Amino acid sequence: MRKWLPLVAICTGTFMLLVDVTIVNVALPDMAVDLGTSFGQLQWVVDVYALGLAALVLGAGSLADLYGRRRAYVVGLVLFALASLACGLAPNAELLIVARAVQGVGGAAMLATTIALINTSYEGRDRGTAFGVWGAVVGAAAALGPILGGALTELSWRWIFFVNLPISVFAVAVTLAAVQESRQPHAPAPDVPGIALFTLGAGGIVFGLVRAAADGWGALVAWGPLAAGLVVLAGWVLVERGRRAPMLDVSLFGNRSFTGIMLGALLLNAAAFSASLYTSLWLQSVLGLSPLQGGLVFIPLSVCSFVVAALAGRSLQTMAPRWVLGGGLTLVGVASLLLALVDADSTWRVLVPGLAVLGIGVGVANPTLASAALATVPRERSGMASGAVNTARQLGFALGVAVLGSVFTAQATAALRDGGAPDAAGTAAALTAGQAGQLVGAAPAADRATLADLLGTAYASGLRDVYLVCAAAGIAGGLLVLWLVRAAAPSGQQRATAEPEAATSR
Structure with missing residues (x-):
């Protein structure tokens, strides 16, 4: 049993960071009421964490190779725990956003x-088993997030962060006791200019998009x-092309299969998960569900994605990635498109068929992304490709x-204006911040029923357009993958060594 303690430590941290x-x-509706947040601040609470993961994972891998992977993992756990504590104690939205960035x-x-x-x-068969368990944990984490969040928010939204503290302490203790240190001899120094430019560029784009929602284009x-x-x-691309050890070799995008898989990874998460923020606000602030009830609505997504990935994951690995992705x-x-059937008279039940199909799609595509990317690059770039997918x-x-x-x-603003709302933009801002109940x-009592109907109509109208954009992103992503990706399915040997290669050649 002791031999599986390293896997327990690794999977504990992985599950925790992906669930978050x-x-x-x-929990966003409760946060909005408690902290008095704007819609833009709610977006940043969600976005700044994902942006931190996206911008820093390649650079963090380089630091880990140089200074020790166990050390980097423990430092990450401790920093994550401290940031979680700060999130849970945050007295206002600004400090919560900063703490989420540190997370x-x-x-x-x-x-x-x-x-x-x-x-x-x-090593050997144990390594294959370990990667199988780790893959199942990765697949379950994102899908279970809304359900766990709903249960914890019944206590307080702050508990979605406080719960990370004992889990982090456990993971640190097991890591120090059971995981051996490792590093890559002669690893190149981290690409600090590349990391800084990519973070600033991606952050600027996300900031502009968030402000556009609040202030207009x-x-x-x-x-x-x-x-x-x-x-x-654009400057980052030029810098990366001139560096001997870049965070990401941009010449890899000259391979159309690699480009197609990166576009597929980007559009998959955009189409499959980014609408959940707006869905949660609708379920709670408009339909009046509790946080736990709102989280349980996502069960079809969670169950279908986990079951499909678990039962079909191995057989899908033998198929050409273009067809799977x-x-x-x-x-x-x-x-x-099924989710876009929502209207002003809908209940949560209208989401069930769409969430089930969404879970199937995610369960089909997600497990194949990493191995497909690794199959399109030289062996010495495997770690870079794995980081690029994340x-x-x-x-x-x-x-x-x-x-x-x-x-x-x-x-939502257009629907409120058509419905005769005197301050359509201001009402839409409050509606998107989860303040329908307020x-x-x-x-006035005589106007409440009419206003509730108007707010429900406006929210459903906005939500329908959100789902239609996600539908366009998913279908466009599928067509791009079918057009661009020409890589064959990885051989058995490639699949067996793909993740180990990624670990040692970042």
Whole structure:
């Protein structure tokens, strides 16, 4: 039994950091009421964590190779725990957002080292078993986030962060007791300029998109950071092309299969998960469900994704990636079309068929992403490809949440204006911040029923457009993968060594 303690430590941290990508969604209405947040602040609570993971996972892997992977993993756990404590104690939205950013830094350190630690902790058949268990944990984490978040928010939204403290202490103790230190001799120094430029560029784009939802696309605070972010990313590409040891070898994008898989990873998370923020707000602030009830609505997604990945994952690995990823993304698009059937008279039941199909699509596509990316690059770039997949996934989620904010706000404002609301923009801002109940409660008693109907109509209208954009992203992603990806399925030997390669050549 002792030989599996390293896997317990690694899977504990992995589950915790990936659950925290989606666990906050169900708690957002309670956060909005307690802290008096704006819609933009709610977006940042979700986005800044994913952005931290996306921007820093490649750089964190380089630091771990140089200074020790177990050390980096433990530092990540400790930083994650301290940031979780700060999140739980945050007296206002600003400090909560800062603490979530620090959480993302700790999560990146953990995510960057998990594969390497499994590789050095196990050999032969045990290694294959360990990677199988770890893969199941990864698949379950994001899907279970809303359910666990709903249960904990029944106590208080702060408990979605406080629960990380004992889990982190346990993971640190087991890691120090059971995991051996490892590092890569002669590992190159981290690409600090590349990390800094990528973080600034991606952060500028996300900031501009979030501000566009709040202030409109005509505002300088929206398009200014967006344009600056694009310029910085262009500079990042130039810098990476000239470095001997870049955080990401941009020449890999000359391989159309690699490009297609990165686009697929980005659009998969954008289409499949970024709408959950708006779904959770609708379930609780408009339909009046409790946090636990709102979380349980996502059970079809969780169950279907886990079952499909567990039962079909191995057989799907033997198929050409273009069909698996393209088919999974297309299913995600179809699921979003089903979800777009929501209207002002809908209950939570209207979401069940779409969430079930969404779970199937995610279960088909997710397990294949990493191995497909590894099959398209030289062996010495395997670690870089693995990190790039994680970056694309989290960046897709962050960009998706930000883009959908503009889509939702524009449509909700239009519906409120058509319904005769005197301050359509201000009412839409309050509605998107989860304040439907407060808006109705503040209205004269004779007007409350009419206002509640108008708010329900406006929210359903905005939510429908959100799902339609997700449908377009999923279907477009499927078509791009089918067009671009030409890599064959990895051979048995490639599949057996893919993750170990990723661990030692980052």
